[in-house]
Amino acid sequence: MIDQGASKINKSHYIDVRSDTVTKPTGAMREAMVAAEVGDDVYGDDPTVNTLQKRVALLLGKDAGLFVPSGTQSNLVALLSHCQRGDELLVGDCYHIHRYEAGGVSVLGGVMMEAIATDHRGCMKAAQIVKAIKPDDLHCPISRLLCLENTVSGHVLDVADITTLAIAGKGCGLSVHLDGARLMNAAIKLGVPACDIVKAVxxxxxxxxxxxxxxxxxVLVGSNDFITRARRMRKLVGGGMRQVGILAAAGLYALDNHIERLNQDHEHAIRLAEQLNKINQVTIAVDQVDTNMVFMTVPDGSGVALCEYLAARGILLGEGNNVIRLVTHLDIGVDEVDQLAAEIANFFA
Ligand SMILES: Cc1ncc(COP(=O)(O)O)c(C=O)c1O
Incomplete structure (x- = not known):
């Protein structure tokens, strides 16, 4: 039996740090969604989607954009648009495309993935990329694409990191795609415009x-030709949506109101890491906390019991064995951080 404890947490108000995907739309965001002008986006008729696509293309310094339902589909559509059957892509071994997208590009596109070892920040070296490229030999797949990611498990790769890798790939004739699911966290942390980080990709x-x-x-962005191909691929994978301006309006609201505040999430992550680091049984590399993710190492065998203890107190952590990820976001303030750290300390006490 899990001890329900004498928690002060209101159970209807979970502290959920499993991911930053768990946020609920704010009241103001919902109002923007209700007010959105809409049309059939498969015909290109949704004005709010069109505005969002242009807005993100401008933000990232590319010609055009395409709104898609999810990050996984956005990457898949990009990879299918860059590659043909029998091609291969090079990708960091810990990147989302390689690990957590159900092998979609191989299953649906006949594209092989060659995983390149990454360092503790999720970065590769230019020499590894050059070495991994296959010769022009009928025994080999055709190396076509390099896939980068930023942030990588909360780590920020800076402008020089990304540019060096992209130039190495392009120098060998590869196209370069960047999974920037959390690119704005990187831009805010570095204090540079996002378009500077992705100029070379x-x-x-x-x-x-x-x-x-x-x-x-x-939103997937790239050249006009690339986005024309991507629009076809989006249809192929069933991602053509209709009056989807109500979702695009939420995206526009987020771009207007939720970029600068990412800094708060980063500060909260450091605050959390510093508090957890004071617990004897917990190990955290506080200096490795770049953005909104904290990785906490707990003694072997204690992870599941810790998660159950916290769940009984209205706190949700990503399940893990002894390395547990905690992610700060829009719905996590200072009070939630302090409460979370205190409950983890209670568990180990
Ligand atoms: C780095 C990265 N890329 C892509 C995705 C996929 O996004 P989605 O969950 O919207 O498919 C995620 C999801 O967490 C991610 O962390």
């Missing part, structure tokens, strides 16, 4: 439903 996927707090949606 061909396509970028930006999620609106992570730290930016929209209920759904990502």
């Amino acid at each position: 061909d396509s970028v996927s930006l999620c609106l439903s992570k730290g930016l707090g929209a209920p759904a949606g990502s």
Whole structure:
């Protein structure tokens, strides 16, 4: 039996740090959604979607954008638009595209994935990319695309990191896609415009439903030709939506109101890491907390019991064995951070 404890937490108000995808649309965001002008987006007729696509393309310094339902679909559509059957892409071994997208590009596109080792920040080296490219030999797949990611598990790769890798890939004839699900966290942390980070890459996927707090949606950006191909691929994978301006309006609201505030999520993550680090049984590399993710190492065998203890007190953590991820976001303030740290300390006490 789980001890229900004498928690002060109101059970209807969960402290949910499993991911930044769990945020609920704010009242003002919902009002923007209700007021959205809509049309049939498969015909290109939804004015709010069209505005959002242009807005994100401008933000990221590319020609055009395409609104898609999810980050996974945005990456898939990008990869299918860059590659043909029998091609291969190079991707960091810990990146979302390689690990957590159900192998979609291989299943649906016949594209092989070659995983490149990443360091503790999720970065690769230019020499690894050059070395991994296959020779022009009939025994080999054709190396076509390099996939980058930023942030990587909360770590920020800076402008030089991304530019160096992209130039290495392009120098060998590859196109370059960047999974920027949390690119705005990187831009805010670095204090540079997002377009500077992605200048050297061909396509970028930006999620609106992570730290930016929209209920759904990502925007894929790239050249006009690339987005024309991507529009066809989006239809192929069933991602053509109709009066979807109500979701695009949430995205526009998020771009107007939720970018600068990402800084608060980063401060909250540091505050949380510092408090947890004072608990003897918990290990955290506080200096590795770049943005909104904290990775806490707990003694072997205690992770599941900790998660159950906290769940009984209205706190949700991502399940893990002894390394547990905690993600700060729009619905986590200082009070939630302090309460969370106190309950974890109670567990170990
Ligand atoms: C880095 C990264 N890329 C892509 C995705 C996929 O986004 P979605 O869950 O919207 O499919 C995620 C989801 O968490 C992610 O963390």
